Amino acid sequence: MPMMTAAQYEESLRDLNLVVYMFGKQLDNVVDDPIIRPSMQAVAKTYELAHRPEHDDIMTATSHITGKKINRFTHIHQNIDDLVKKSKMGRLLGRETGCCFQRCVGMDALNALSIVTYNMDHQLGTQYNSRFLKYLEYVQENDLTCDGAMTDPKGDRSLPPHKQPDPDLYLHVVEEKANGIIVRGAKAHQTGAVNSHEIIVMPTIAMRKEDQDYAVSFALPADAEGITYIMGRQSCDTRKLEEGLLDRGNILFGGHEALVVLDDVFVPWERVFMYKEYEFAGQLVEKFAAYHRQSYACKVGVGDVLIGASQTAAEYNNVAGASHIKDKLIEMNHLNETLYCGCIACASEGSKEPSGTYSVNTLLANIHKQNVTRFPYEISRIAQDIAGGLMVTMPSEMDLTAPATGKWLEKYFTANCDVPALNRMRILRLIENLTLGTAAVGYLTESMHGAGSPQAQRIMISRLANMKEKQRAAKKLCGIETDDRKQTTADR
């Protein structure tokens, strides 16, 4: 089954036996849980669009291992065109779901591992790449969603993994067996974890020899024995438990994050892709981070939704013709398309790794993500400006449908006589959802901290910007010799 339909994806999740806790209780039925289901529907969109002829070029690819048509989320980028299409796919899905659709982390983990397992084998004589390619074929053949699990809880930030008072604050190997390893630890903020078939674990930082037990990468079925998922809350999440849909804002989709605890979990050797090769932990982190920073093309698509909602709110308020409103919408588009430039640029400037995988331009991917930590906040500020205060003072849908109060809401919330108050309330709730509610986790906080917090990108920018070349260009133009020897009057 190289490409599942959305319905098949949903059914495949029902076969999993995940241990998931939320609000202090274990869930019997994850797929139909009203708080989690919208996030499952967002991932399902990645399956649905792959079967639509109009999106075929963006959403599907040809496997470099089997030659079969596969979902692009399981593909290893074979050229620049693949990288550019990945960025376009992110924008498309962000626009179609208005939230985090979660499947990128697994795609980015697969691509990073395709590069680093090859490099390890080449330099150390290990056998990881063939093992990885076998696993990749399994993922592609079954069209699986993978949780790319990188972020450890990290405990005391001033201490390396081996010096933490609690050794489990970074995930590590606790025992080596003839047929595999036992691991213990946790991965935090795991996007889409309970909608995934597989979990791909990677180290979270570069490591030294003393941390070698923490330099481990592997894949497990999401329901492997010893894995527990604890769902994270989102602002306004319990609105999904209320009667009616309007107050959710986005009535179809959402995202989720979870804390994933691995309590002495067994990993067979055939699923281990790094085992104590601490010198390569940093490379794996960097490759994954660069790909995932590119993946923040998703926010451009969510930005499209917010801009569309703002234009609609302006029309419903009958102010769309005002010059300052037009200018605000221009500013929103300017910021959003600037983000698009970044994710297309880092893809277009990508290059071939020794493994054959194409990787993005790391400097430009970091610049793009740094912009993502800022622009969605400004776009949201303008959206809230256009929406007006009613967005947060509006009564509930239940008041709209109650006979005693509904007539007053209909009467006093009508701004444009051609537009029912109901529609005005709907669009304002969508803006609220994107900038303050459940989707604000995806559009704002994830923009800030996902794929690394702003400082992580600034460190990479300082490492990768070619300052010597910039200085050379400047000095040459004003007559300073490049060797910088002390010039005397006689030199002039």
Ligand code: SF4
């Ligand atoms: Fe993908 Fe964006 Fe969600 Fe990250 S935040 S998983 S890049 S949709």
Ligand code: FE
């Ligand atoms: Fe993310």
